[in-house]
Amino acid sequence: MGTKFIAGNWKLNPAEINQAKELAREVRDRTANCSKVNIAVCPPFISLPAVAELLRESRIAVGGQDLYWEEAGAYTGAISAPMLKSAGCSYVIIGHSERRQYFGETDETVCRKLYAALKGGLKPIVCVGETLQQRKAGQLHDVIRTQVTEALRGMDETSLGDLVVAYEPIWAIGTGVTATPQQAQEMHAYIRSLLNDHFSHALAMTTPLLYGGSVKSDNATELLSQNDIDGALVGGASLKVDTFVPIIESGEELS
Ligand code: PEP
Numbered sequence: 001m002g003t004k005f006i007a008g009n010w011k012l013n014p015a016e017i018n019q020a021k022e023l024a025r026e027v028r029d030r031t032a033n034c035s036k037v038n039i040a041v042c043p044p045f046i047s048l049p050a051v052a053e054l055l056r057e058s059r060i061a062v063g064g065q066d067l068y069w070e071e072a073g074a075y076t077g078a079i080s081a082p083m084l085k086s087a088g089c090s091y092v093i094i095g096h097s098e099r100r101q102y103f104g105e106t107d108e109t110v111c112r113k114l115y116a117a118l119k120g121g122l123k124p125i126v127c128v129g130e131t132l133q134q135r136k137a138g139q140l141h142d143v144i145r146t147q148v149t150e151a152l153r154g155m156d157e158t159s160l161g162d163l164v165v166a167y168e169p170i171w172a173i174g175t176g177v178t179a180t181p182q183q184a185q186e187m188h189a190y191i192r193s194l195l196n197d198h199f200s201h202a203l204a205m206t207t208p209l210l211y212g213g214s215v216k217s218d219n220a221t222e223l224l225s226q227n228d229i230d231g232a233l234v235g236g237a238s239l240k241v242d243t244f245v246p247i248i249e250s251g252e253e254l255s
Pocket of ligand 1 (some may be wrong): 009076129168173174175176212213214215233235236237
């Protein structure tokens with residue numbers, strides 16, 4: 001069991017930059033004793049510079065929730081890898097199911113964004129996950145294999161040293177329903193086997209695989225104790241220090 005990685009995805013929250021700074025400050029202060037677990041928070045774009053500045057001397061990294069694959073140009077509303085870098089990000093989430101569902105993200109755009117993130121020196125957190133309907137129809141492995149394979153299409157293993165993959169079953173995101181540790185472990189092992197098949201045993205073993213989907217303080221330890229679960233991508237519970245910090249502490253204990 002290696003070092004765990006706990007990342008908070010704040011989504012479209014909080015409403016104000018000052019509130020984002022306050023949340024970041026609380027997480028920073030309440031985790032000051034954590035010396036092993038890796039931690040990141042992913043606030044909305046608008047709050048990134050302020051949050052990154054506040055966390056500059058801390059162990060907490062900052063990530064964007066999305067990026068566009070072009071670096072600059074006439075792309076109204078887009079944010080590029082160099083912009084995220086200059087805002088203080090070291091991570092970026094790519095292909096979150098909400099981006100796929102509401103913003104037209106496809107496996108192809110995920111792949112383009114992954115190239116752009118790697119080129120821009122950002123550590124990508126690539127999200128994959130199936131719907132309940134797909135799971136019930138027995139398409140679980142096909143869906144995950146396609147998402148992983150297409151996201152990594154054409155990639156050179158040497159560029160993937162900072163890759164992070166998050167397995168997030170869509171039916172577990174924001175629903176309060178968590179995958180059982182066994183269900184999550186099975187899919188993490190499967191994703192590792194895909195990395196092994198496409199690249200190498202070394203890459204498969206060193207790529208952190210995060211579980212996401214209603215992770216809470218009362219299920220974090222059991223999930224994080226599974227062999228192939230290296231961390232958690234936390235949505236709702238990352239928005240309050242009292243619910244996020246215990247998850248980080250579970251990661252610290254298991255690191
Ligand atoms: C997420 O958005 O990545 C997520 C896992 O959300 P939640 O923890 O709220 O299910």
